[in-house]
Amino acid sequence: MSDPIVRAAGLTRTVELPDAEPLRILRGVDLEVAVGDHVSIMGRSGSGKSTLLNILGLLDAPTDGTLEFDGVPLQRMSAGRRDRTRGRNVGFVFQQFNLLPGRTALENVEMPLLYDGGRSFWRRRTLAAEMLERVGLGARLEQMPDRLSGGEQQRVAIARALIRSPRLILADEPTGALDVETGAVIMDLLDHIATQAGAALITITHDPHVAARAQRAYRLADGVLHETSPVLEPAAAGGVA
Known part of the structure; x- marks a missing residue:
């Protein structure tokens, strides 16, 4: 493994x-993820998967333990530096899309660039249009979210998450609101773009079919990560997710 982006x-x-x-959600999680990795984390509802994702994405801080991002301990980061690191290096993809209802697809995707300075700020509409083209929505730039299908909305959310070329992509149940076929297409797209960009991808999922796409798979149980096989067992492969 190359030097981890997250340790x-x-x-x-x-x-x-x-x-x-006191409610002990995480009880001692160890994880290293390098650029180019694809890691999946499964676990029952309420097991702390989203809590862990928020910590890895610098949205929250652990009660104890250490977290390094690009070799810099979280404890040494000021709030401003943490926010800048997250904004530049981390892209979030959520189950519920979280698109702004009064903005077009193009406007939703360009939103993260409104906080940039320099060239990317002035080219934000062009960059957003290019990203939407990459996810297959080049003809839907001016559509409002309520005029898009669930799969199209998730594509907009992926384009928005990737517009700043993050080195770490965190996907929280990215197919949970989609039917099986559309979910498979979305995961193909997410895998492809992450690979093209050389970004690390961490997927939180309850679906063993999604987890099986990863290079490394973990299960979060009793507040601890346990490494498992990313390959579907025969019974799971024939069952319903």
């Missing part, structure tokens, strides 16, 4: 509850 060691996340014992 987590002993990550814990505990939430204090009024009149109850």
